[in-house]
Amino acid sequence: MISIDIEKNLKAYSGHRTLKVDGKFPxxxxxxxxxxxxxxxxxxxxxxxxxxxxxxxxxMVNEVLWFEPLSGxxxxxxxxxxxxxxxxxxxxxxxxVQQHLEYATKDAAWIxxxxxxxxxxxxxxxxxxxxxxxxxxxxxxxxxxxxxxxxLLMDEPFSALDPEMRSALIKELKVLFIELNATVFIVSHNxxxxxxxxxxxxxxL
Amino acid sequence: xxxxxxIWLTLKLxxxxxxxxxxxxxxxxxxxxxxxxxxxxxxxxxxxxxxxxPPSVLGFYLLLAFSPQxxxxxxxxxxxxxxxxxxxQGLVLASFIYSMPxxxxxxxxxxxxxxASLAQASYTLGKSKxxxxxxxxxxxxxxxxxxxxxxTFAHTLGEFGVVLMIGGNIPNVTRVASIAVYDSVERMDxxxxxxxxxxxxxxxxxxxxxxFLVNKYQAKSPLE
Numbered sequence: 001m002i003s004i005d006i007e008k009n010l011k012a013y014s015g016h017r018t019l020k021v022d023g024k025f026p027x028x029x030x031x032x033x034x035x036x037x038x039x040x041x042x043x044x045x046x047x048x049x050x051x052x053x054x055x056x057x058x059x060m061v062n063e064v065l066w067f068e069p070l071s072g073x074x075x076x077x078x079x080x081x082x083x084x085x086x087x088x089x090x091x092x093x094x095x096x097v098q099q100h101l102e103y104a105t106k107d108a109a110w111i112x113x114x115x116x117x118x119x120x121x122x123x124x125x126x127x128x129x130x131x132x133x134x135x136x137x138x139x140x141x142x143x144x145x146x147x148x149x150x151x152l153l154m155d156e157p158f159s160a161l162d163p164e165m166r167s168a169l170i171k172e173l174k175v176l177f178i179e180l181n182a183t184v185f186i187v188s189h190n191x192x193x194x195x196x197x198x199x200x201x202x203x204x205l
Numbered sequence: 206x207x208x209x210x211x212i213w214l215t216l217k218l219x220x221x222x223x224x225x226x227x228x229x230x231x232x233x234x235x236x237x238x239x240x241x242x243x244x245x246x247x248x249x250x251x252x253x254x255x256x257x258x259p260p261s262v263l264g265f266y267l268l269l270a271f272s273p274q275x276x277x278x279x280x281x282x283x284x285x286x287x288x289x290x291x292x293x294q295g296l297v298l299a300s301f302i303y304s305m306p307x308x309x310x311x312x313x314x315x316x317x318x319x320x321a322s323l324a325q326a327s328y329t330l331g332k333s334k335x336x337x338x339x340x341x342x343x344x345x346x347x348x349x350x351x352x353x354x355x356x357t358f359a360h361t362l363g364e365f366g367v368v369l370m371i372g373g374n375i376p377n378v379t380r381v382a383s384i385a386v387y388d389s390v391e392r393m394d395x396x397x398x399x400x401x402x403x404x405x406x407x408x409x410x411x412x413x414x415x416x417f418l419v420n421k422y423q424a425k426s427p428l429e
Contacts, residue, residue: 046325049325049329051325051328051329076328077325077328077329078328078331078332078333079331080329081331082329083329084325084326084329086322086325086326088320088322090320090322090323090325090326091326092323092326092327092341092345093345094341094344094345103327103330103332103340104330143326143330144329146330147330147331
């Protein structure tokens with residue numbers, strides 16, 4: 001079980017506002033996160049990842065405390081072992097597709113499996129600048145999966161994919177999530193996008 | 206034929222200064238690039254000072270600070286037998302301080318321009334800050350790194366005031382090319398002055414044109 005109860009002050013156009021999230025999420029669940037622009041969906045994911053520190057609250061994953069300022073606990077991002085798909089992909093311009101995956105894992109067979117799933121085998125020696133938007137987004141997803149995360153945080157992961165590629169990828173991801181027993185949080189703007197994938201929803205206002 | 210020892214001394218000084226500044230400048234630039242604070246602003250201002258300060262002013266204060274008669278200079282001479290005044294190591298110290306902004310500013314600026322998500326993505330893959338810096342951040346600021354190295358080297362070649370103040374004009378010890386040019390003109394030996402000047406001009410031009418050519422396709426501006 002993942003228990004999250006956090007408060008984080010956000011800078012907004014109209015001054016300051018507070019992002020408050022309080023919820024429990026079963027391990028292996030896939031949660032769709034939605035809400036208006038600027039409501040703090042990305043901030044919420046980054047708080048879970050340890051990339052942003054909330055002002056108050058606690059985050060507990062499988063009985064392990066990740067964050068609780070009162071007890072002085074704030075597990076570094078590196079030790080949380082989470083996969084993160086960034087909205088801007090955050091691909092490394094100096095690395096090829098293959099090198100991205102090798103940077104994340106040494107498991108050659110797993111890298112091949114990922115390349116096949118993302119249909120990027122023929123582009124393995126290409127750097128991100130030579131990939132289309134959709135290919136870059138797929139690489140960002142594959143890199144996050146490369147560490148076989150138990151918790152996967154995805155920020156608008158399918159926005160640049162055409163409908164055909166998106167449904168094929170979602171189908172494969174669904175199987176993979178079960179295999180990895182991964183708990184997944186997906187930020188999405190498109191209500192139909194995650195139909196059949198997400199089993200719960202979280203509205204952030 | 207003019208005595209070429211000032212040229213070799215200049216190249217040695219520029220090489221050592223650039224190497225030392227690269228070693229010290231990289232972590233300092235990285236630290237400065239991350240967030241803002243009053244301390245960082247003050248340190249940045251101090252690092253930038255040589256850009257606007259008359260070289261003779263900096264040289265004068267270095268001369269006072271490292272004089273073997275008192276203070277730090279006396280302590281260094283008494284305890285370690287190290288003298289920075291009128292010595293080659295004094296030139297290295299002065300050049301290190303004087304060329305610091307040329308190494309640190311381009312690197313800091315390039316690191317600040319990289320999206321924060323690059324380092325964050327690396328952290329989520331379990332990589333340490335050091336590994337992230339070496340394998341993700343540094344390779345992606347190569348044009349700026351090259352610019353910083355070449356500018357530092359070229360700037361050290363051309364130092365005059367600060368070097369003259371702390372080093373004087375001792376042949377084979379502190380007489381670098383820029384001082385040799387001045388010295389030759391003083392002696393009305395224009396042929397020697399021309400030789401030194403032409404060599405300095407050529408080296409600097411080749412360095413700068415190389416940076417422009419290498420960075421032509423990699424940076425928005427060759428001086429990035």
